[in-house]
Amino acid sequence: MDLKAQLDTAAADRELFDLLRIPSVSSDSTRKADMARTAEFLRAKLDSLGFTARVEATPGHPVVYAERLQASGQPTVLIYGHYDVQPEAPLEEWVTPPFEPTVRDGRVYARGATDDKGQAYAHVKGVELLLAQGELPVNVKFLLEGEEEIGSPSLEGYLREKAEQLKCDVIVISDGSRFAPDVPTVTYGLRGIAYVEVHVQGANRDLHSGAYGGAAPNPINALATIIARLKDDQGRITIPGFYDGVQELTEQERQMWAALPHSDQEFAESIGVSALPGEAGYSTLERLWARPTLDVNGIWGGFQGEGSKTVIAAKAGAKISMRLVPGQDPARITRLIQEYIPQIAPEGVTAEVIDLHGGQPVAMDLDSPYIAAADRALQKVFGKPAAFARTGGSIPIVAAFREILDAPVLLVDMGLNEDAPHSPNESFALEDYHRGILTSAYLLQELAK
Amino acid sequence: MDLKAQLDTAAADRELFDLLRIPSVSSDSTRKADMARTAEFLRAKLDSLGFTARVEATPGHPVVYAERLQASGQPTVLIYGHYDVQPEAPLEEWVTPPFEPTVRDGRVYARGATDDKGQAYAHVKGVELLLAQGELPVNVKFLLEGEEEIGSPSLEGYLREKAEQLKCDVIVISDGSRFAPDVPTVTYGLRGIAYVEVHVQGANRDLHSGAYGGAAPNPINALATIIARLKDDQGRITIPGFYDGVQELTEQERQMWAALPHSDQEFAESIGVSALPGEAGYSTLERLWARPTLDVNGIWGGFQGEGSKTVIAAKAGAKISMRLVPGQDPARITRLIQEYIPQIAPEGVTAEVIDLHGGQPVAMDLDSPYIAAADRALQKVFGKPAAFARTGGSIPIVAAFREILDAPVLLVDMGLNEDAPHSPNESFALEDYHRGILTSAYLLQELAK
Structure with a gap:
């Protein structure tokens, strides 16, 4: 059956809003109970989906771990997300309160809407969508941490301690922004x-x-x-x-990035400068992502x-x-x-x-079957092929995953820069949330052999 | 009669110590009364020497002005000094209290000992020494300000307002350090x-x-x-x-400075560095003073x-x-x-x-008769010719004197760097104080036609 037709968006929104109402600010020691409440919310939801789910202690905020390993002979996919959020300050700049999710113009405004409750919960709902049709096509593990916004101090130790439990073939993370609104994006490299x-x-x-x-x-x-x-x-x-x-850029990468909707002039104007100085012989995107x-x-x-x-x-x-x-x-x-x-x-x-x-820098092989699976999943949702981008930033947890779990990391970003993560009036387009749910479901299907 | 034999050093010391006891810290608003007391001390002393002496108000601390114009047909010499001192902090680093002058190893320790009460009062005592023998050989004006340590904010206005009263042929300032202990110094240039x-x-x-x-x-x-x-x-x-x-250095200057007791190695060691980088083609003193x-x-x-x-x-x-x-x-x-x-x-x-x-930079013509007069006076005191040095620093009041009063400035420094002006345990060698008194008296004689 068509997954899109199956998706109950009203229920999906309602559940996400409940999650967004809990002020899970990891840096705020007065909100420890809220952190525990958020972890329990997610554990209970995953438990209700037939996952073996538990809240696991760390030296800091706990990790929600859940697994459903019923797809014998199929790959195991570890989905990482985080349930903690940035502090809401400056409060006076919020149009509506940060922990009272409010919909305006098709966007839900709340702290954590896009970073990362919305994107993480899209995977939970994606799994639920598949389960409504039968068994999951792959084995799935969830690792939802509560310390990402304070630099994940406990994560590396947790990964090392639980390396056996977390064993997987590929790690999927949705905690960032697509290249542009109409561009489904797979991010395959980090500096x-x-x-x-x-x-x-x-x-x-x-x-x-x-x-x-x-x-x-x-x-x-x-x-x-x-x-x-x-x-x-x-x-x-x-x-x-x-x-x-x-590693020099391949001709394929140069052509691929040259085809992306990017304007040096608009980029320069967006930061208020007259020129974009840098290494000679490379385009702006090349300099940002691969140099x-x-x-x-x-x-x-x-x-x-x-x-x-x-x-x-x-x-x-x-x-x-x-x-x-x-x-x-x-x-x-x-x-x-x-x-x-x-x-x-x-x-x-x-x-x-x-x-x-x-x-460490990270780059996934563009010929990887995981990249191809993500591409097919995104095509089903967006109706067009994905862009293969890199990002100029460094995500330390990605390097930790690669090193400790020795598995490739697939970055399937559902958000947009305009969601304003870390800023007042953070939001998430409900259409992107729904597309995220479908992306998650299709991706798990595509990752099956 | 021999001026040296005439000098009552015990009385000269006693008077200076009385002056040093008054905590005339110009930056300390709680010491306004002490500032007034210091000005009155100097006015009364100059009055007792037959000067027309008064304390003149400025927008800040007052100026002590005094004149004795009995040498008809002779040049007029304006002696500038300042009666305010640096703050005494950090008090705990003083071996003896900053406003209780104490003699150790032939040095009087007190705030203001060398900067500038000691050097300014040497001129007062020099004049007294000459008066004990008869009339002064030149006309003398004293301008003793109370704001030098806070940047002389009222001085320029005062000079402009009193330009007629302050008219003179040469300005003498003793408010600095000689090149070295055994080197009588005339400073003829400032950057x-x-x-x-x-x-x-x-x-x-x-x-x-x-x-x-x-x-x-x-x-x-x-x-x-x-x-x-x-x-x-x-x-x-x-x-x-x-x-x-x-202005390029003359061959005379290069030779003169090369003959001064200076060691690049000692200079570098004194500031803890391994090299003295700078403009190629010039010696260290040339780079410090003339480049x-x-x-x-x-x-x-x-x-x-x-x-x-x-x-x-x-x-x-x-x-x-x-x-x-x-x-x-x-x-x-x-x-x-x-x-x-x-x-x-x-x-x-x-x-x-x-x-x-x-x-503005300042340089006096080395051929000036005032320079020659200072040289002869210093020879009488030290028994050797003076060194003609410049200094790397800028003394804004010197430029103001030159511009507003349009008279050359003669810098006859009596102190030494080791006096530690501006630092805890500021001191002044009593021998230098006594030599300063004699230098002042001889200089006034030499400046007469």
């Missing part, structure tokens, strides 16, 4: 990151710029020189060995107050992060910049580079 | 300054460095590039026209907290000052950098340069 802090030391104390200027080394000028030397005039990063092993970067995220030194102070500071510092692409290893890149910066530091200062954190 | 603030704007809001890194302009990287481009690899400033008109500089005094942008934040900041800024030498005009230099920085700003950002303040 990694290497994040360091640079400390430059000049004299042993702040000096008077009149008495010492012209002879004393200036650590701020030196830091600026170091930063400027990290890129050449083509926008390429000068750290020796930095590009070693970088490594180096950005200074913060800088400080000397006098920052109002007016003027004639000081040569003793020290200056900066935070520098590099987005990495498949083929690059964060630990190696960190080591390279740690070796390079002292070499390019101007005379008279010392420079030290401290490792703050790193995350 | 000027042009101080600006640079604002660099990228996008219209902070951006996520994952989602935008590689395409969005980064104002911190751009600011670093701008700063790096302001100097070439020879340490020369690249602003077009910057060096136009710069313009460009130093970043402060920089800021993006995330400065602990840990990491993956942000591309919307804006970044820096404070940049340039020390100027004779031949350069602060207003012109400011205009040049205001034109240049937007030209060298990388694509995608806008850069704006705001004028914060400027000060």
Whole structure:
């Protein structure tokens, strides 16, 4: 029977709204009971669908784990989502209260609507839709955590401890945005990151710029020189060995991305700039998704107050992060910049580079049968082929899944940037929610052998 | 009669200690009465020496003005000093209380001992020494202000208002340090300054460095590039026209300074650095005293907290000052950098340069008869010729004197760096105080025709 015709959207909406009413703000210690209530809501729902479902303790907020393994000989699909939400502040900017879901113009407005209760619950409802027709075509496990918005501090430990229980063939995550409203999207790559802090030391104390200027080394000028030397005039990063092993874009990818609805001018206008500088020889999307970067995220030194102070500071510092692409290893890149910066530091200062954190880049093989399955599922829902995009950001949990569970991760984003996750008036188009439910159901069918 | 033999050092010390006991901290509004008491102390003393002396009101702390114009046909010498002192904090670092003058190892320890009560009062005692022998050989005016340590906010207005009363042939200031303990010093040049603030704007809001890194302009990287481009690899400033008109060092100056007791190694060690980078082709003293500089005094942008934040900041800024030498005009230099920085700003950002303040460089002609008079006076006291030095700093009041009173300024420094002005345990060697009194008396004699 046609899944679309089977979907009771009124019931699906009602249940989601009930879930959205619980203020499961993971960063708010006064809402621990709400967190527990949300976990129990999901456990009970999955239990009612015939899943073995339980709330599992972690050092932080609990995980909802559920499994239904009745499809003998079929792949096992692990669906990840999170039931915690961002804080609602600033409350005064919300048109309607963040925990009273309200529908306007076909969108439900509530904290967590798109991130990630709406997208996670779409999978629950997708499973329910399939079960209404009989047994699930694949084995399904749910892992719904309660700490994503505070950096998933317990997740890695949980994955390691429960690795056997969580064993699967593929992991499905829906916790992001499609490329554009009319573009069903499979995200098959994420950039990694290497994040360091640079400390430059000049004299042993702040000096008077009149008495010492012209002879004393200036650590701020030196830091600026170091930063400027990290890129050449083509926008390429000068750290020796930095590009070693970088996976080049295939001709297929370049053509695919060139065909996406993207306008450099609109992109520049959307952030209010006159140009989009970057590495020569690559388009904007290529630079955002498939090329490594180096950005200074913060800088400080000397006098920052109002007016003027004639000081040569003793020290200056900066935070520098590099987005990495498949083929690059964060630990190696960190080591390279740690070796390079002292070499390019101007005379008279010392420079030290401290490792703050790193995350592996991720890319799924475009020829993977999972990608093809997602493509077919999305075509059934949207009536057009999916776009295969990457994203410039890093999702640390994806790297953790890949490493610990050793399974590919399929990112099937149901939301849109205009849903405003993390902002006041977060929303989720009910049409996208319903399409998400269908996508989930079709995807599980397509993943069956 | 021999002036040295005439000097009653015990009385001179006792009077100075009385002056040092009054806590005339100009920045401390609770000490207004102490400020008035100090002014009255000096007025009464000068009155007792037969000067027409008065305390003159300003919008801030009062000026002590005194004159004795009995040397008909002789030059008029205006002696400037200041009776206010720096705050005493941090009090716990003082070995003995800052306003209880205490002698240890031939030094009097007290706030203001060298800066500037000791040096200013040496001139009062120098005049007294001469008067004990008869009439003064020149006409003498005293201008002792009470706001030097807070930037002399009332001085310029006072000078303009009283320009007629203050008319003179030469201005003598003793408010600094000699080049070295055994080196009597005449300081004949000061650098000027042009101080600006640079604002660099990228996008219209902070951006996520994952989602935008590689395409969005980064104002911190751009600011670093701008700063790096302001100097070439020879340490020369690249602003077009910057060096136009710069007075080159004479061969006499280069030789004179090369003969001064200076060690690059000791200088570098004193500030804890391994090298003294700067403009190629000039010695350290030449770079400090006679060459313009460009130093970043402060920089800021993006995330400065602990840990990491993956942000591309919307804006970044820096404070940049340039020390100027004779031949350069602060207003012109400011205009040049205001034109240049937007030209060298990388694509995608806008850069704006705001004028914060400027000060004229000053140099006295080495052939001036006033310089020669100071040299002869110092020879009588120290038994050796004076060194002719410049200083790297800027003394805004000197430029104001030159401009408004249109008279040359003679800087006869009596102190030493080791006196620690502005620091806890400020002191003044009593020998230097006594030499200062004699220097003042001999100088007035030498300035007579």
